[in-house]
Amino acid sequence: MKALLDAELLKMRSTRATALLVLATLVLAVLTVATTVPGVIEENAWISLDDPDLLANVVGNGFGAPLVLMTLLGVLAFTQEFRYGTITSTYLGEPRRTRVLVAKGLSLALASIVITIMTLAVSVACGIALIRSQDGNVTVTGQFWQTVGAGFVVMAAYGVVGVAVGALVPNQIAAVVGVLIWMLAVEQMVIPLFPEVGRWMPFAAASSLMQLGPSYGFDDQLLSVPMGGLVLVGYTAAAVVLALGITPKRDVL
Amino acid sequence: MSIELRVLTKVFGDVLAVDDLSAVAQPGEVTALLGPNGAGKTTTLRMLLGLVAPSSGTATFDGKRYDELTDPIRQVGAVLEASGYHPGRTGLDHLRILATASRLPHDAPERVLAETGLAADANRRVGGFSLGMRQRLGIAAAMLGDPKSLVLDEPTNGLDPPGVRWLRGYVGGLADEGRTVLLSSHALSEVELIADHVLVMARGRLLRSSSLATLREEAGVGSMVRTPDPDRLSAALDAAGHTHRHTDEGLAVDATPEQVGELAALHRIVLHGLEGTADLEKAFFRLTQEPHPPVERPLSAEGVLS
Numbered sequence: 001m002k003a004l005l006d007a008e009l010l011k012m013r014s015t016r017a018t019a020l021l022v023l024a025t026l027v028l029a030v031l032t033v034a035t036t037v038p039g040v041i042e043e044n045a046w047i048s049l050d051d052p053d054l055l056a057n058v059v060g061n062g063f064g065a066p067l068v069l070m071t072l073l074g075v076l077a078f079t080q081e082f083r084y085g086t087i088t089s090t091y092l093g094e095p096r097r098t099r100v101l102v103a104k105g106l107s108l109a110l111a112s113i114v115i116t117i118m119t120l121a122v123s124v125a126c127g128i129a130l131i132r133s134q135d136g137n138v139t140v141t142g143q144f145w146q147t148v149g150a151g152f153v154v155m156a157a158y159g160v161v162g163v164a165v166g167a168l169v170p171n172q173i174a175a176v177v178g179v180l181i182w183m184l185a186v187e188q189m190v191i192p193l194f195p196e197v198g199r200w201m202p203f204a205a206a207s208s209l210m211q212l213g214p215s216y217g218f219d220d221q222l223l224s225v226p227m228g229g230l231v232l233v234g235y236t237a238a239a240v241v242l243a244l245g246i247t248p249k250r251d252v253l
Numbered sequence: 254m255s256i257e258l259r260v261l262t263k264v265f266g267d268v269l270a271v272d273d274l275s276a277v278a279q280p281g282e283v284t285a286l287l288g289p290n291g292a293g294k295t296t297t298l299r300m301l302l303g304l305v306a307p308s309s310g311t312a313t314f315d316g317k318r319y320d321e322l323t324d325p326i327r328q329v330g331a332v333l334e335a336s337g338y339h340p341g342r343t344g345l346d347h348l349r350i351l352a353t354a355s356r357l358p359h360d361a362p363e364r365v366l367a368e369t370g371l372a373a374d375a376n377r378r379v380g381g382f383s384l385g386m387r388q389r390l391g392i393a394a395a396m397l398g399d400p401k402s403l404v405l406d407e408p409t410n411g412l413d414p415p416g417v418r419w420l421r422g423y424v425g426g427l428a429d430e431g432r433t434v435l436l437s438s439h440a441l442s443e444v445e446l447i448a449d450h451v452l453v454m455a456r457g458r459l460l461r462s463s464s465l466a467t468l469r470e471e472a473g474v475g476s477m478v479r480t481p482d483p484d485r486l487s488a489a490l491d492a493a494g495h496t497h498r499h500t501d502e503g504l505a506v507d508a509t510p511e512q513v514g515e516l517a518a519l520h521r522i523v524l525h526g527l528e529g530t531a532d533l534e535k536a537f538f539r540l541t542q543e544p545h546p547p548v549e550r551p552l553s554a555e556g557v558l559s
Binding site: 093 | 299302303304306319322326331333340341342343346347349351353394
């Protein structure tokens with residue numbers, strides 16, 4: 001498994017697309033942080049500059065774009081192989097396809113650690129600088145550390161779900177567009193409009209875990225932190241089980 | 254390592270892509286799967302390599318399915334398509350990924366790049382490679398594990414004449430080392446220069462399994478001769494009872510080169526060129542166009558169809 005994992009990590013490192021995606025995401029994370037600190041770009045009513053959890057919320061909001069990135073990297077891990085036909089040589093090297101799927105999932109989980117650290121570094125540094133520029137309250141609270149911990153969990157889960165989606169939908173355009181529509185449109189509409197249903201959706205579960213309900217205007221509509229974590233783990237497990245069931249049976253033409 | 258296809262069948266929806274196919278490829282030989290487009294060659298090779306699940310039947314290497322082989326890259330090398338590369342990745346990185354996944358020695362990529370004449374292009378992105386270079390890279394990937402068997406799907410596609418000549422020599426050399434080579438092609442002209450044994454397919458069925466020599470004998474023998482004195486040679490051929498016709502390339506004679514050469518010597522006729530021809534093309538078309546009963550399957554790996 002280590003050899004397969006090394007090969008998957010080398011695949012990620014050996015194209016420029018990965019680095020460009022990460023770079024673009026970090027820029028988006030900085031912009032999100034800037035919009036979250038009141039007074040920098042806009043006045044935000046949901047949190048004040050005196051709130052002790054301001055830094056935690058600022059940093060948590062910075063994960064919006066990285067979550068999309070992790071999912072896309074996961075999706076691309078499989079769909080790029082189908083698109084360029086490299087899946088053939090991947091399966092010739094390791095004909096037990098479930099091992100390939102597991103290696104891709106693990107590689108995304110490992111990559112998520114690095115990308116989460118980069119996101120945190122950028123978000124915390126920019127967040128502190130911007131809050132100070134507005135004479136705001138920079139306090140490292142318990143919620144801050146919970147947000148940091150949840151960030152690692154959520155990023156890994158989204159990466160693994162992305163791999164499973166890519167395994168289930170080999171058409172790259174369909175998979176990427178589908179994921180973007182789901183994450184940026186469907187969930188964003190359903191969660192506030194139909195909170196009884198929306199709170200059970202993956203993004204709502206992730207937001208629960210990161211305690212970001214108020215910042216997204218969901219207030220008390222989301223699940224509790226432990227329940228959000230459980231739901232997210234459930235989605236991840238379901239996606240992986242489905243992919244493990246279908247991947248070995250699919251003809252590679 | 255022998256390759257055996259046994260009663261192999263694949264159905265895609267309503268389409269019978271491969272129909273009850275049985276054949277054997279032996280070590281030390283180049284076996285060609287020959288047939289027109291849509292004959293089922295690629296599907297057959299993909300079933301052999303575990304990429305497509307057979308509807309019924311088996312495809313094995315020394316009795317084992319591909320997914321049952323230990324370290325398959327060290328046992329079987331395969332080139333299936335020229336587009337199996339990420340265009341943004343260098344040729345060296347492409348091979349490094351394969352070598353890493355299969356726990357091959359670190360110097361394996363450089364070795365096969367040198368063998369296939371791509372050492373100078375190792376750090377170029379594959380998107381900038383010509384089709385011929387991609388074919389070479391595919392063969393380099395197939396040879397990474399120094400395998401006992403080689404499976405090549407239309408390996409001459411996109412190769413220029415020097416590339417085809419290189420491939421012919423390379424593949425022939427591998428067979429001479431005792432490896433099993435199974436390749437597919439739709440072009441008889443390429444196969445007849447490279448293969449020892451041919452499996453003729455059409456419409457998913459095996460129509461003929463034969464050595465190339467046998468096929469050539471059955472197709473009839475002929476010669477192409479060039480001479481500055483065609484009228485005298487023509488008269489001599491008429492007198493000897495050999496039918497012939499004038500072509501742009503010279504006189505096409507229904508006789509062996511030996512017979513034509515001896516006749517020319519007897520009549521002191523100068524020849525500028527003399528080579529043997531066999532109308533394999535005609536035999537191939539006859540085989541693939543006409544309805545045929547299925548070929549009987551071999552009973553064991555040793556029993557090559559004939």
